[in-house]
Amino acid sequence: MDETRRRRLAVIWAAFSVVMAYVTLADGVEMGTSDLLGGVAVAIGLGLAYLYYANPSGMLDFGESE
Numbered sequence: 001m002d003e004t005r006r007r008r009l010a011v012i013w014a015a016f017s018v019v020m021a022y023v024t025l026a027d028g029v030e031m032g033t034s035d036l037l038g039g040v041a042v043a044i045g046l047g048l049a050y051l052y053y054a055n056p057s058g059m060l061d062f063g064e065s066e
Contacts, residue, residue, distance in 0.1 A: 001060045010053035017045035
């Protein structure tokens with residue numbers, strides 16, 4: 001996967017995380033199931049954004065040589 005595509009996907013996942021955080025926190029924090037699920041979605045989105053942006057140990061190269 002080329003670097004430009006990875007960076008674009010990282011921006012998309014980061015934007016997803018920001019929107020999910022807003023939706024989760026917009027009505028206040030009640031520590032209910034919906035807030036917990038929203039927090040998990042934000043954490044997964046940020047994790048995927050990091051994965052696509054940093055590409056640790058060439059994980060997303062899938063054996064391709066550059």
